[in-house]
Amino acid sequence: MESPVLEYVSAMLDSERMAHQIAHHRVVEGADARFGEPRRPWPAPLQSALSLLGIEKLYDHQAEAVDYVRAGRHVVVATPTASGKTLTYNLPVMEQILADPESKALYLFPLKALAQDQLKGFNELAALLPLNGREDRRPTAAIYDGDTSPHFRKKIRNAPPNVILSNPEMVHLSMLPHHAGWAEFLSGLTHIVVDEVHTYRGVMGGHMAMVFRRLMRLCRYYGANPTFVFCSATIGNPSELCRMLTGLEVHPILESGAARGGRHMIFVNPDGSPSMAAISLLRAALARGLRTIVYCQSRKMTELISMWAAEKSGEFKGRISAYRAGFLPEERREIEARMADGELLAVISTSALELGIDIGGLDVCIMVGYPGSIMATLQRGGRVGRSQRDSAVALIAQEDALDQYFMRNPDDFFARPPESAMLNPFNPVIMDRHLICAAAELTLRRGEPFLAEPEVARRVEQLVAAGELFEVEPDLPGHPVEIVTHRKRPHRDVDLRGAGSQMHIEDITAQLQSIQNGSSARRENDSGPPRSEPTQGVESFEATKRSGRFQSIRAPVIGTIDQYRAYRETHPGAVYLHRGRTFVIRDLDPATNAVHAEARRVGYYTKPRGSKDTEILEVLGQKASFGTRVYFGRVKVTEMITGYEKRSVRGGKLLGIVPLDLPPQVFETEAIWFEIGHDIRRRCEEEFLHFMGGIHAFEHAAIGMLPLLVMTDRNDLGGISTPLHPQVEGPAVFIYDGMPGGAGLTRQAFERADELIETTLSTIRDCPCELGCPSCVHSPKCGSGNRPIDKRAALFVLEAIRSGDPQSITPKEIDVNTLPGIDTKRPAPKRYGVLDIETRYSADEVGGWNRADRMGVSIACLWDSGEEAMFDYEQDDMDALVAHLRKFDLVIGFNHVKFDYAVLGGLHPFGFRSLPNLDLLVEVNNRLGYRVKLDNIASATLGAGKSADGLQALKWWKEGRLDLITEYCRQDVTVTRDVYLFGREHGYIFFTNKASQKVKLPVEW
Structure with missing residues (x-):
């Protein structure tokens, strides 16, 4: 009897309507299983559990992998879907736990659904271990991710199970910044399993390269040296990828010993719409009872085919489901379970189901558009084929250049090896953020293993020079210099899936309607002459934003986008699609990282120029x-x-x-x-x-x-x-x-x-x-x-x-200096002045700091570098002070631009801020992100502080002691001048941070 898959393919090839659209058909032959034996037998409980699962022998690639893992060697298993990669890490991990119940393992998955699958498989194997009444020795596991409740998160941290299944974001945001609370887990960590490692490429790969290095650094700190087990789809460079991610040498295992059935590969170049061709192929598969997965390139196409399934599939209506990002976790898990149980006959998915989520055995895979790589095509096609039964994979071409290339050159597809996954492990934009995170986790020290790679060590020095990281002077001679960050929680600003900072796309429709309704109500109740209302344009939106009621309604976030894509995809006027709804972008505000979108029904789409x-x-x-x-x-x-x-x-x-x-x-x-x-x-x-x-x-x-x-x-x-x-x-x-x-x-x-x-x-x-x-x-x-x-x-x-x-072709030199640059380094001024003033009245006496113009001047002291002399000016001498200030190439002070000039502005009409200024407080604040007092800087840098404070000077004014005020003001000017000169000569100054550490701060004065 002809198999349903063969009958399905034959009908396609014989169809008068379909046959001429088939660009290529090929049968990829199946293969028998190849088995191998580990070098050492498994402990009796583990061998018994395998027997109960019906596993008497391992495939040869599994046997090779477990030998390496048991020897403490890092390994990457890059074999096709459904080749049994799970056993390559579960068996050695369980063996280790049986030998040492305190040992721990970390399993990382890019998707939550994968963790759910793996927890189920781990617990099933653990439950079969015959422990002869020693239930306390049974390996335990738990999921720690965004869906884990706060109660269970705390319970897992305080009493960690043997295995934690998590994802990269939780390691970055929870485990590493709060490592002291994870000390028990990290100190006992023997294995780190990284599933679907081929997904860690590009931007996310750059982030993960630093996350893994930070994780290994903290493992060393707690005395652990875990073995890595990587699992991957078939890619061209698995060892190189893992080495870029971790800096470790990793042994590759590339040949699968698992059995596979024959596979029909059909390339379809449709006359019309690719989605209509997919619907036709899906209908034919359903009619033959073939379990089918349809992969779409976009959410829109997923919804289109799903809509047909809901409207026209007749008896199959309840047995077809869409699956994509945007569904709630419980919705996705329900679909996965129904597919695995056979209740669903077909699922229409984006790439979300490309990875190894268990949805049972399938017969047919339909790809609407080339997935973009040989690897992804093989990965998706590998989801079909139960045991050694035949399966079919149909690739429906779109207009894209790659799709059409393979329609014209199908032999090249089958001859071409899988692509290599690439990343830049030392991308400076990404690395900078992670180095700041690493310094926040544990102070950096030159010579430590984390800084052994030249690119990392060099970047740390550049961050120190730029004032992003800071050197702490050692308390005792001979102690190492420590490098710290002033940032308390830098981890929150790092998105592992983006290169730039994230902008939130907010639906402001309700806000705009509220303003509009309020305007209508005002018009109805207004007895005065009619006033024109702003039209629905950018101008009206600007007026709306200025309204005090605009912020009174919370705008829901409907998406995120990184800053580098925001101007291209969410510029003002752009049409943005979200879950079948169209939005028009009204405003893009980089200062608040917000994109404002209004829900509108429009008959057009936009393309940037x-x-x-x-x-x-x-x-x-x-x-x-x-x-x-x-x-x-x-x-x-x-x-x-x-x-x-x-x-x-x-x-x-x-x-x-x-x-x-x-x-x-x-x-x-x-x-x-x-x-x-x-x-x-x-x-x-x-x-x-x-x-x-x-x-x-x-x-x-x-x-x-x-x-x-x-x-x-x-x-x-x-x-x-x-x-x-x-x-x-x-x-x-x-x-x-x-x-x-x-x-x-x-x-x-x-x-x-x-x-x-x-x-x-x-x-x-x-x-x-x-x-x-x-x-x-x-x-x-x-x-x-x-x-x-x-x-x-x-x-x-x-x-x-x-x-x-x-x-x-001979080598040629390119002059990288051909295009003129901008020299941002400030030249040293030929003649500079250092200014400080003392006031007659306090902020309370004049009605607040915003009324500095009323405070008056008791004395203004000015150092002139040209004459190497100090000059004093009282309130009646403002004309002379202004004339003197105008002689300088640079006026230096500490908070003089914002405060001193505000006071002087109340006494003289001159535009003081038009002077060439260097405000040391502003410079330090820009470097650190917070203010530091002059007394702090002077004490740490010069070993000399201020002799008094502003409150004491106000008291002296009331007592008529201008001589003491002048002495105090002159001393402030001297300290400010000396701090400036120290910074200009050395390129740094010092301050004392909240931990009472003396920190070096680079400056460019």
Whole structure:
């Protein structure tokens, strides 16, 4: 009897309507299981539990993995889905617990649902251990995540189980900053299990590289040296990825010994909508009772197919469900359970179900759009196939360049190895925040293992020099210098999944309606003449924000976005989608990290328009790539969002372009760039081709194809093409990591530049379109609306590069100083003055600090560096004081700009703040984020403090003792001058922090 899967595939191939849309069909043969034996037998209780589970032998990759783990060696198991990776860590961990009941293990999962699955599996195995009445020896486990109640969190901290299942955020926000409360757990930690490690790449990988290093630092502090067990999907560089994440050498296990059934791979290039093709394939699978998973690239498509399931699936209506982010945890767990039990026949999901959540055996996988990587395609396809039964995987192509590339080149898909996962473990933007967290957890000391990596040690020194971290002078000679932070809770400001600080998108619809209703009520009750009400525009919103009642209604947060994407995706006027609702962005406020959105029904969507510029900061590598030079290095990118397009939801017709006036976004990152020779430009133009349109098309196509080489999404990359770059001294095409600091993406692209050129050329050449399309040279996020674009010019440029001789390409120096910079270092003033004043009246006597203009002056003392003399001015001498102040290149004081000038402003009309000023209090406050008194700084820096205080000076004024006030004021000026001179000469001053430590503070005076 023909299997249902084979009958399903045969019907597809024989269908008159469907057959011509099938670009490729291939059967991937199955394989029998391969078994192995661990080098040492398991303890009797563990062997008995395995027998009760029906496991008499381990697969050979499991046996190899447990041997390494039991020997204390770090290991990464990178084998397909459903290959039994769980046993590779549960067995050694349980063996360790049986030998030492006080030992602990930490299991980390990127999703809460994975932790739920693993807790169930751990407890089932533990329950089968025959312990002969010693129940206290049974291994225990608990989940510690955002869903754990405060009561149970405290219980877990105070009496930790043997195994804690958690996620990266909980380690970062709970375990590391409060490590003293976790001392028992950390001191007994023998194993750290990191599941789905391939997800820790890009920006999150950069964060996790520092989280793991901080975790290992605290383990060492408490005397533990845990063994890491990493589990991964099949990727190209599992050992390298784990080494980047931890700095450790990790043994890879890549070949699976698990049995697998045959798999039908079907590539579908639909005539019409990919979602309609998916619905058709899903309907055919349901009719045959095949358990199916449909993967969609977006929430919108997930909802579209789910909507069909709800409306038109007839008898299957109750057996189909959507699954995506945005569902409540209990909703997701219910769907997972119903799928695992067989109650559900199909689930439509985003990438949320790509990872190893247990939803039982499946028969058919339908992917609406290429997932972006070979790895993800294999991972999703690996969810189907029960035991050795046949399964089917259908890949439905969209217009995207990669989708169409594989429709035209299916053999390349099957011949191509999985991509490598990349990250930048020393991204300075990310690393800075984690180093401040590390200093808050435990003071840093030069020479400690945490600072053994040169990149980390160098960055700490740079943070000390910049005043982000501070040196504490040792109490005793010979004691190590400690490096501290003034931040108490820096962890809260670090988002592990973003590079910049997060902005909250707030739904202000209710606030606007409240204001509008209030305005209507006022109009009805107003007996006076009618007043015009503001219209629904940006101007009215500004008026609304200024209203005192705007903040009276709490605005719900409907999403978050990092600052670097906010100006592109949530600029004023942008249409923002959330859970099927459309919002129009009214305002973006970086000062409060808030984006204000109003729910509105609109018939258009928006696309940003803008321009970009790039400056080369450092060349880290160059080489010949066919007939051109290719470089890798650090660049500074300046992005300007100049406006946005409004396009009709139906058909995408351009409805208009709205200009915007937004500040430029500037960040440093890593990039690869291709130099295009002047001879190629000249020959291209002689052929009457649009050279700029050609290199622009080259840029788009290369970015579209880069995910073939590196595990990334095109949205993680940016590009700039220019006909004349001043530092390259000619035309160039730049491709850069789209996050500050870089994520290691273009670093790997540089190594495979030849392959990138060849693949880009074949993609453009083989696309059947005439002028360019989304399948080859158009980009959905182009800031200039894909203009100019010239497909034929791109082919000319790439073919000219491809036919060139690498031997003719000689190294070339790029002058990184070609573009002028801004020297922010202050020159030493030729003549400066140091000012301090004492007042006649206190703040209480004049009605508050805001009325400083009423306080009067008892004496003003001024040091003149030109004459090396002190001058005194009473209240009647203000004209002379102003004349003297105007002679200086710099006026120095301590809180003189805000306070002293406010007092003087009540006595003289001169604009004191127009003077060239250096306020030491402001400088220190800007460095530290809080105020420090002059007496504190002077005592720590000079060993001399103030002789009195302001209250004493006020008392002397009432007593008529101007001589004592003058002496006191002169001494303040002298101390301020000496602190300034010390800081200018040494580049730092000292202060005493709240822990009574003498801390070095870098300054640039």
